[in-house]
Amino acid sequence: MTMTALPIERARQLDAADPLASFRGRFAPTEPGLVYLDGNSLGRPTLAALQRIRALGDEWAADLIRGWDRWLDLPSQVGDLLAAGVLGAKPGEVAVTDSTTVNVYRLAAAALDARPGRRAVAIARPEFPTDRYVIEGLARERDLEIRWLDADAVDGPTTADLQPVLDSNLALVVLSHVTYRSAAIADAPAITTLAREAGALVLWDLSHSGGSVPLELEAWGVDLAIGCTYKYLNGGPGAPAYLYVRRSMQDELRPPIQGWFAQAEQFEMGPRFERANGIRGWLVGTPGILGLTSAAAGIELVAEAGIEAIRAKGVALTDYAIELYDALLATPGCALGSPRDAARRGAHVAIRHPAARRLTSDLAARGVIVDFREPDVMRFGLSPLTTSFDEVRLGIAKLVELLSRL
Ligand SMILES: *Cc1c(COP(=O)(O)O)cnc(C)c1O
Numbered sequence: 001m002t003m004t005a006l007p008i009e010r011a012r013q014l015d016a017a018d019p020l021a022s023f024r025g026r027f028a029p030t031e032p033g034l035v036y037l038d039g040n041s042l043g044r045p046t047l048a049a050l051q052r053i054r055a056l057g058d059e060w061a062a063d064l065i066r067g068w069d070r071w072l073d074l075p076s077q078v079g080d081l082l083a084a085g086v087l088g089a090k091p092g093e094v095a096v097t098d099s100t101t102v103n104v105y106r107l108a109a110a111a112l113d114a115r116p117g118r119r120a121v122a123i124a125r126p127e128f129p130t131d132r133y134v135i136e137g138l139a140r141e142r143d144l145e146i147r148w149l150d151a152d153a154v155d156g157p158t159t160a161d162l163q164p165v166l167d168s169n170l171a172l173v174v175l176s177h178v179t180y181r182s183a184a185i186a187d188a189p190a191i192t193t194l195a196r197e198a199g200a201l202v203l204w205d206l207s208h209s210g211g212s213v214p215l216e217l218e219a220w221g222v223d224l225a226i227g228c229t230y231k232y233l234n235g236g237p238g239a240p241a242y243l244y245v246r247r248s249m250q251d252e253l254r255p256p257i258q259g260w261f262a263q264a265e266q267f268e269m270g271p272r273f274e275r276a277n278g279i280r281g282w283l284v285g286t287p288g289i290l291g292l293t294s295a296a297a298g299i300e301l302v303a304e305a306g307i308e309a310i311r312a313k314g315v316a317l318t319d320y321a322i323e324l325y326d327a328l329l330a331t332p333g334c335a336l337g338s339p340r341d342a343a344r345r346g347a348h349v350a351i352r353h354p355a356a357r358r359l360t361s362d363l364a365a366r367g368v369i370v371d372f373r374e375p376d377v378m379r380f381g382l383s384p385l386t387t388s389f390d391e392v393r394l395g396i397a398k399l400v401e402l403l404s405r406l
Helices: 008-016 021-026 047-071 074-087 100-113 129-142 159-165 188-197 278-282 289-305 307-329 356-365 389-404
Strands: 094-096 120-124 145-149 170-176 201-205 224-227 242-245 348-352 371-373 377-381
Touching (some): 008 389, 047 289, 074 094, 074 278, 100 170, 100 201, 100 224, 100 242, 120 129, 129 170, 159 188, 188 201, 242 278, 307 348, 307 389, 356 371, 356 377
Parallel strands (some): 170 201, 201 224
Antiparallel strands (some): 094 242, 224 242, 348 377
């Protein structure tokens, strides 16, 4: 195949017809010629975030400790923005705080405490490492049985995978809504309902979903969820993660870490812990205001664009990538590592090849940033607000060129 099989015109037409095209101008430009297809690992900075961080620097310098009057409630304020604009949750159900990993631990521990008679926890074998490691640690600490779900590596976990592990001993299920390797979307409402009928709680990891696919946590009956803000929400490196606790569960569950930011009358500095009502009772310690500030800018931009429009472009970008894959890459050695059905696929496309590691670094050397996941996956992350169809074309063209020289 030659490069003429990748007509520039088609990519340009798709870009010209893209209703979100103008949003690319709301992000800090990349170096000229860079094709950034890794927004699913670290989203690009919004211009608003960079401006607000600079302004925050000035506030810090001028206001010092007095700034906290304004900063103190940011975890729940930004949580409310996220709840309304991205998660399909109610005000007071989401806090933006701490890391995803710490939030997995906290919500999983609280869920296990709420099911004291049950001694098993289920998690998918191909689940994101940090979730598995945290659950392994909790299982060791509490002497629990781990039930590994043999979810398909491409199609992700299904109700059929869950069925065999459901019984009266199962306390908790931990799953990603969009799988980090293949981008498979799990049927969150069906899995949540099935687990709940068996008396178990489900903790959803939304790290690859938030800002890329529609979420309706309330409508789906989700009780517990966590996720990060630095992928499709463009919050920046180390920006705080979020946690969602359904309103009706907030008092029933007990947070395992009793920090002073969860204390009802925080500044009375009283002798005993008395937990604040609502989502504030799930905070721990001093929140990271710089990260919250940039995360808020990203979340607001996602809400402004609208998650339905973002989803439509995510489908169009990944469909286009697969169209190019079929035309140019469906050769011996390559395999598609993502679901073909757009309804079951998030916003990245996995391409598998035995030389994936080397190809990923060769692509980077030529200005195309994708990422490698063991053992043979290249992830092409197509962030709907920042990725153009022409970048998809350029990225795939470079891969075709590299493969022809292997
Ligand atoms: C990115 C990601 C995380 C990240 O966890 P951190 O604590 O923010 O490092 C967790 N889970 C999933 C599924 C992810 O994709």
